[in-house]
Amino acid sequence: MVRLIQYLCPQRHCIAVAPYDPARTSAENALSKMKEMLAKLPINPWCGICGSRSLHYEDRVTIFKTMDEAFPVLMAEQQRQIHNGQIVKRIAKAEMN
Numbered sequence: 001m002v003r004l005i006q007y008l009c010p011q012r013h014c015i016a017v018a019p020y021d022p023a024r025t026s027a028e029n030a031l032s033k034m035k036e037m038l039a040k041l042p043i044n045p046w047c048g049i050c051g052s053r054s055l056h057y058e059d060r061v062t063i064f065k066t067m068d069e070a071f072p073v074l075m076a077e078q079q080r081q082i083h084n085g086q087i088v089k090r091i092a093k094a095e096m097n
Helices: 027-040 067-096
Strands: 003-008 014-020 056-061
Touching: 003 027, 014 027, 014 067, 027 056
Parallel strands: none
Antiparallel strands: 003 014, 003 056
């Protein structure tokens, strides 16, 4: 069963997510790798939607049995979120002008 570690604000806006298979790695190892990855990325230490700085990690089970099953769905969701982020940036830019 595939699980997700999400980096969330209190309003559950997701800053980052990482899937893992507990049959292959422990939750602790998956969280450690996620933290290492995030430390290398140029992300702000707050929620870009609500501005909260109270961020936390959450580990949840998914409906997916394998990473092969989860991967295409997660990639499609990633593309959807990238698109939504671009829309939010355009709206914010328009409001500033």
